[in-house]
Amino acid sequence: MGITDMQEAFYYRECAAAHENSPLGLHYAMFLPTINKQATPEQKKKWLPLAENYKMIGTYAQTELGHGTFIRGLETTATYDPKTKEFILDSPTLTSKKYWPGCLGKTSNHCVVMAQLYTQGKSHGPHMFMVQIRSMEDHSVLPGIEVGVIGNKFGYGTNDNGFLSFDKLRIPRENMLMRYSQVGRIPRENMLMRYSQVSRIPRENMLMRYSQVHEDGTYVKPQNAKLAYGSMVLIRSSIVSDAARGLAQACVISIRYSAVRRQTEAYPGGEEPQILDYQTQQYRLFPLLASAYSLQLAGKYVFNTYLEVNDQIEKGNLESMPELHALSAGLKAFSTYEASAGIEVCRICCGGHGYSQASGLPKIYVDVVPGCTYEGENTVMMLQTARYLMKCYSRAKQGQKLPGFVQYIGQNLNKKSCMSEEVALGCLVMAYEHRAARLVEAAAMRMQSLIQGGKKQHEAWNGSSVQLFWAAKAHCHLFCVKNFVDAIQAKSLSSKTVTVMKSVCQLYGVHGILENLGEFMQDGFFSGEQVGYLQRKMLALFENIRPNAVALVDAFDYPDMVLGSCLGRYDGQVYQALYDYAKSAPMNQTEIHSTYYKHLKPLINPETTSDAMQFAKL
Ligand SMILES: CC/C=C\C/C=C\C/C=C\CCCC(=O)SCCNC(=O)CCNC(=O)[C@H](O)C(C)(C)COP(=O)(O)OP(=O)(O)OC[C@H]1O[C@@H](n2cnc3c(N)ncnc32)[C@H](O)[C@@H]1OP(=O)(O)O
Numbered sequence: 001m002g003i004t005d006m007q008e009a010f011y012y013r014e015c016a017a018a019h020e021n022s023p024l025g026l027h028y029a030m031f032l033p034t035i036n037k038q039a040t041p042e043q044k045k046k047w048l049p050l051a052e053n054y055k056m057i058g059t060y061a062q063t064e065l066g067h068g069t070f071i072r073g074l075e076t077t078a079t080y081d082p083k084t085k086e087f088i089l090d091s092p093t094l095t096s097k098k099y100w101p102g103c104l105g106k107t108s109n110h111c112v113v114m115a116q117l118y119t120q121g122k123s124h125g126p127h128m129f130m131v132q133i134r135s136m137e138d139h140s141v142l143p144g145i146e147v148g149v150i151g152n153k154f155g156y157g158t159n160d161n162g163f164l165s166f167d168k169l170r171i172p173r174e175n176m177l178m179r180y181s182q183v184g185r186i187p188r189e190n191m192l193m194r195y196s197q198v199s200r201i202p203r204e205n206m207l208m209r210y211s212q213v214h215e216d217g218t219y220v221k222p223q224n225a226k227l228a229y230g231s232m233v234l235i236r237s238s239i240v241s242d243a244a245r246g247l248a249q250a251c252v253i254s255i256r257y258s259a260v261r262r263q264t265e266a267y268p269g270g271e272e273p274q275i276l277d278y279q280t281q282q283y284r285l286f287p288l289l290a291s292a293y294s295l296q297l298a299g300k301y302v303f304n305t306y307l308e309v310n311d312q313i314e315k316g317n318l319e320s321m322p323e324l325h326a327l328s329a330g331l332k333a334f335s336t337y338e339a340s341a342g343i344e345v346c347r348i349c350c351g352g353h354g355y356s357q358a359s360g361l362p363k364i365y366v367d368v369v370p371g372c373t374y375e376g377e378n379t380v381m382m383l384q385t386a387r388y389l390m391k392c393y394s395r396a397k398q399g400q401k402l403p404g405f406v407q408y409i410g411q412n413l414n415k416k417s418c419m420s421e422e423v424a425l426g427c428l429v430m431a432y433e434h435r436a437a438r439l440v441e442a443a444a445m446r447m448q449s450l451i452q453g454g455k456k457q458h459e460a461w462n463g464s465s466v467q468l469f470w471a472a473k474a475h476c477h478l479f480c481v482k483n484f485v486d487a488i489q490a491k492s493l494s495s496k497t498v499t500v501m502k503s504v505c506q507l508y509g510v511h512g513i514l515e516n517l518g519e520f521m522q523d524g525f526f527s528g529e530q531v532g533y534l535q536r537k538m539l540a541l542f543e544n545i546r547p548n549a550v551a552l553v554d555a556f557d558y559p560d561m562v563l564g565s566c567l568g569r570y571d572g573q574v575y576q577a578l579y580d581y582a583k584s585a586p587m588n589q590t591e592i593h594s595t596y597y598k599h600l601k602p603l604i605n606p607e608t609t610s611d612a613m614q615f616a617k618l
């Protein structure tokens with residue numbers, strides 16, 4: 001299509017086939033970025049032009065039948081042969097077969113493979129390798145490779161997720177992606193080799209300024225083994241906006257439909273009101289609208305943070321890696337949980353028509369919900385964030401200053417809420433900070449008591465993991481609330497806009513407290529009277545938001561062709577669109593379906609079955 005800007009290309013694809021996960025999705029989302037971020041300049045010079053011009057079409061092949069979460073447990077091996085200067089890729093067991101990678105079964109001719117690196121008889125953990133799996137001439141599968149699709153899935157029907165295994169496949173040494181390196185302090189005269197290793201490398205390798213397996217098989221480890229996980233952090237950082245987009249689109253559809261749909265007399269003989277006027281419909285939809293705005297802001301923040309931190313990493317400064325990992329992992333989990341659950345509520349709020357593909361909602365749901373699993377299963381990601389929060393807690397207890405959004409950890413928990421009838425944004429943030437700080441401390445105390453009771457570290461971890469999960473979820477929730485409040489208070493919006501958006505932000509905060517009341521009240525932080533303030537404020541905010549509800553979803557500005565929905569059309573012509581959709585159904589192209597003659601007619605009119613048999617033979 002000749003569009004070079006990746007964002008524009010994304011919007012083009014969204015318009016052309018919204019929520020139809022592209023068979024090139026992984027090529028764009030992971031294969032190209034992995035070459036960009038994990039390959040040396042020499043490797044980029046060789047592969048990028050081919051990949052950018054669709055000669056190399058690839059995917060990211062990491063997950064195996066037996067392992068997805070535990071990367072260090074992957075079984076595919078890449079063993080270096082110094083005699084031939086090659087890696088031998090092998091799938092030694094059934095469970096080592098790659099399984100799930102998108103665009104793998106039939107589309108890709110290359111893939112980046114995550115395999116356990118072995119050299120000089122030692123294992124060095126998971127590393128990435130560029131592997132050609134199909135001929136560039138006729139797309140036939142290359143020797144030593146078995147590849148195919150994994151079959152029907154819950155959704156993602158347009159993506160040929162596949163399986164892949166190797167039978168002692170040899171690839172050149174140069175196909176190991178060797179970017180990051182252990183750059184120890186090296187004498188000035190070596191400045192030209194400032195990226196190179198602790199050991200001198202042959203001149204011809206000057207360009208390979210990264211960690212590598214030298215020709216004799218010597219392995220030089222990177223500055224941080226987790227640099228190899230960089231592509232996943234990138235996708236996690238972009239999934240947040242992805243999830244926000246799906247939830248926002250579902251809100252557009254369900255709120256527009258709720259403004260069109262009328263149902264049930266408001267009073268005997270009265271007219272049927274718009275279902276959007278039912279308080280219960282507002283209770284289910286307006287907080288989701290607020291969540292969509294909140295997640296969109298969170299998505300922007302985390303992706304910008306990724307860009308900033310990745311920039312530092314590429315200059316050798318890895319200081320912010322842990323914080324970025326904790327933020328991206330937690331928000332990826334939090335956003336996909338919220339969006340998936342919210343899209344389902346939007347569907348249910350549309351009654352029977354919500355269950356039709358004509359609503360556009362099933363397609364959005366099956367496109368967003370796998371985000372709870374891929375790129376790091378959500379619970380595991382939350383626990384990664386919890387791991388970081390525990391470290392922050394112990395640093396806070398030692399009196400160390402904490403960075404950014406974790407400064408609330410270790411705060412004095414004896415205070416009470418400042419909440420009044422007004423429900424000030426500052427009191428909302430304080431409530432979320434208190435809840436998160438208390439849950440972080442409770443998880444840390446639980447860990448400590450288990451260890452003091454004789455449990456080993458890993459036993460204490462597992463024995464505290466529910467509380468660790470709660471703490472991580474509360475941390476992410478606080479992030480979203482505070483980020484939303486900061487955006488409202490910082491934005492130079494017009495007074496009308498800020499009034500409306502302040503109500504939306506307030507609703508996000510108030511609703512989140514009322515839906516998690518136990519965590520906010522467990523230590524008496526809120527009084528019963530203050531909870532009453534919140535309940536009354538929520539109902540008042542529904543009334544406040546109602547007149548602007550349709551404008552608030554129109555503001556997302558998704559064209560009808562992206563929504564793909566008879567219910568969410570901008571012109572509101574829902575019923576005509578549903579009828580036209582039904583009429584266009586393939587089964588309606590004939591008045592009597594062919595199966596009548598073969599299956600029904602013999603039951604209804606057995607005496608004329610022979611005619612039916614004649615017809616069935618046609
Ligand atoms: C937006 C999308 C648009 C379109 C979509 C189109 C296509 C997309 C569709 C599908 C894409 C999906 C692709 C995939 O699913 S690819 C496969 C994804 N798989 C995973 O994400 C696996 C998840 N597992 C892991 O990441 C790791 O196994 C782990 C859970 C993080 C554990 O790693 P491990 O090596 O065992 O580390 P630990 O021992 O737990 O921790 C050690 C230490 O390392 C720190 N750490 C871990 N990961 C990172 C990281 N990424 N960056 C920085 N630091 C990291 C961790 O915090 C810990 O630090 P300590 O200081 O606490 O020791």
Ligand SMILES: Cc1cc2nc3c(=O)[nH]c(=O)nc-3n(C[C@H](O)[C@H](O)[C@H](O)COP(=O)(O)OP(=O)(O)OC[C@H]3O[C@@H](n4cnc5c(N)ncnc54)[C@H](O)[C@@H]3O)c2cc1C
Pocket residue numbers: 026059060061062063066067068069070099100101102156161370373374375376377378379380383
């Ligand atoms: C639509 C889709 C597209 C995908 N695309 C790709 C792709 O392109 N490339 C690729 O490599 N992979 C891909 N995957 C695979 C995906 O990355 C994995 O499924 C994901 O990482 C989860 O790993 P798993 O399937 O092994 O789940 P498991 O880790 O087996 O999870 C199963 C359960 O075990 C729990 N669990 C696991 N470990 C822990 C732990 N340490 N602590 C607590 N609980 C735990 C989890 O919380 C979960 O409830 C895709 C998956 C899907 C669904």
